[in-house]
Amino acid sequence: MSDNELTRGPQDPSDNNGAGRGRAVEPAGASPAPVSDGYGAPPAPYYGEFEEEGGGIDLRRYLYSVLRYKWWVVAAGIIGVVGAGAAWQLTPVGYTASGSLWLEVQPRGGGGTGDVTPIRASGLLEAGAWIELLRSNSVLDSVVVQEKLYVNAPLEHRDAFETLGLADQFRPGRYVLEVGPDGRAFTLSTSDGVVVQRGELGEAVGGDVGLVWQPQVGSFPPESEIEFTIMHPRDAGRQLSGRLVTGIDQGGNFLSLSLPGRDPEKIASVLNSLMERHVEVAAELKSGRLQETVAILEEQLVYTENELAQAEQDLEEYRVTTITLPSDQATPISPGLEQTRDPVFTNYFDMQVELETIRRDRERLADVVASFDTEGVRIEALETIPSVGQSSEMSVVLQELVQARSELRALRERYSDDFAPVQDLRERIRTLETQTVPQLARGILQEMNARENQIDNLVASAGAELSEIPPRTIEEGRRRRRVQITETLYNELRSRVETARLAAASSIPDVRILDRATPPQIPSDDQRIQFAGLIFLACLG
Numbered sequence: 001m002s003d004n005e006l007t008r009g010p011q012d013p014s015d016n017n018g019a020g021r022g023r024a025v026e027p028a029g030a031s032p033a034p035v036s037d038g039y040g041a042p043p044a045p046y047y048g049e050f051e052e053e054g055g056g057i058d059l060r061r062y063l064y065s066v067l068r069y070k071w072w073v074v075a076a077g078i079i080g081v082v083g084a085g086a087a088w089q090l091t092p093v094g095y096t097a098s099g100s101l102w103l104e105v106q107p108r109g110g111g112g113t114g115d116v117t118p119i120r121a122s123g124l125l126e127a128g129a130w131i132e133l134l135r136s137n138s139v140l141d142s143v144v145v146q147e148k149l150y151v152n153a154p155l156e157h158r159d160a161f162e163t164l165g166l167a168d169q170f171r172p173g174r175y176v177l178e179v180g181p182d183g184r185a186f187t188l189s190t191s192d193g194v195v196v197q198r199g200e201l202g203e204a205v206g207g208d209v210g211l212v213w214q215p216q217v218g219s220f221p222p223e224s225e226i227e228f229t230i231m232h233p234r235d236a237g238r239q240l241s242g243r244l245v246t247g248i249d250q251g252g253n254f255l256s257l258s259l260p261g262r263d264p265e266k267i268a269s270v271l272n273s274l275m276e277r278h279v280e281v282a283a284e285l286k287s288g289r290l291q292e293t294v295a296i297l298e299e300q301l302v303y304t305e306n307e308l309a310q311a312e313q314d315l316e317e318y319r320v321t322t323i324t325l326p327s328d329q330a331t332p333i334s335p336g337l338e339q340t341r342d343p344v345f346t347n348y349f350d351m352q353v354e355l356e357t358i359r360r361d362r363e364r365l366a367d368v369v370a371s372f373d374t375e376g377v378r379i380e381a382l383e384t385i386p387s388v389g390q391s392s393e394m395s396v397v398l399q400e401l402v403q404a405r406s407e408l409r410a411l412r413e414r415y416s417d418d419f420a421p422v423q424d425l426r427e428r429i430r431t432l433e434t435q436t437v438p439q440l441a442r443g444i445l446q447e448m449n450a451r452e453n454q455i456d457n458l459v460a461s462a463g464a465e466l467s468e469i470p471p472r473t474i475e476e477g478r479r480r481r482r483v484q485i486t487e488t489l490y491n492e493l494r495s496r497v498e499t500a501r502l503a504a505a506s507s508i509p510d511v512r513i514l515d516r517a518t519p520p521q522i523p524s525d526d527q528r529i530q531f532a533g534l535i536f537l538a539c540l541g
Helices: 003-008 058-070 068-088 127-134 135-146 155-161 231-241 264-322 343-370 379-385 392-410 420-466 471-507 528-540
Strands: 094-102 173-179 185-190 195-200 223-230 245-248 254-261 511-515
Touching: 003 471, 058 068, 068 185, 068 231, 068 528, 094 264, 127 135, 127 245, 127 264, 127 420, 135 231, 135 264, 135 420, 231 254, 245 379, 254 392, 264 392, 264 471, 264 511, 343 379, 343 420
Parallel strands: none
Antiparallel strands: 094 254, 094 511, 173 185, 173 223, 185 195, 245 254
């Protein structure tokens, strides 16, 4: 059936509906002549039976319209297909690479007072600080340089820009590399049109602006114009930090990482480099802290060793000096020797030794306390005072101060004083040095004064009976006691030094890579179908 037949409908004279009334039946195959409506315009198309009663929709009318404007429909469909294809090619596709780290987090100060290895008292960092370490410049700058993230170039020329490096002094900005028709000559200029260099591929490119780059012939197609941007590694690190998405579990043992981007291979490589560098920096920090702990313990060991040598020398000199003196006939005591005594003499001797010991310890402690304002807290001087060493509370505080100082030295090698953990440690050390330790030392000093007065009264009451006893034996006992205490402290410090050295030699970082990133195959952000379908339907509509 032709278009005219669809338009006119059946023209049977016997039509009961009168659709053909007033019209002449034209022979088949003849084109109907247009009839004017009196105003010079042809009449509207006649639909005849296609129009249903009651105003319903007749699909044949739409079919007629499609057939009537079929070439417009075909043209619109072709335009829609071309536009959809262009949208499919031009719409970027986003991918997301994922990985995770395992963290060994221990509560700070978790070690007991009996721990002999200070490096086990706490972990390297608390849970929240691991993310700060991940976003630090020590980690990001290294990854940016390793992965060439300071270069922003088209993906199709990625391989050619993989060899681009930066000198110590370089000029960031946007550059344009124009390749000649022969594929060899090039012109490097800035985005403002200022020519930087002209030459041929195969030689160094951009040396005047700080680029270390030597692309080979064939790296770029002839008559091509490539725009690229050089950023400062610190700025590229900030961009990487902004794109990086981190999350940590409630227990603080699992740190999940994800990095979005358009190049699956690149984002997976960057994320793996980021995790590897994070582990390296954590290992360096922990090793540095252990080395500082070893150094502090070795200093204390040397000081204690000198004290022990001096105590042994004093005892030996005293014995040599008193061995030739005549003995007291009233008492069965040989000069410089310790023998069995009666209970009264033994009691007086013990009190006198204790009194002399407390008096000397009090004087030494008073000198140390007086030097707090000028010299600060000297841990070695406090530890060599026996009365101070007997205070369990002071021992715990001194051990905590040693550990805090070693942690501060390790963190200062990597961070500035503005870093939050560094400020917390400094405040913690300041509190210990200016408040806790002086307060405990003054309390011990008061107790020693009270004990000295008490024992002095007891010795004075018993001195009438024992005033003739030579003080040589008392002095010898005091010196022997000094040697024993110093020797015990020296043996303990030597054990701690050996343990710390072993821990430093076999230390492992508190963070490990649990899941490495793999190049994603399924896009995480793909709007090609939406854009292509929208353009096609819009053109068809």
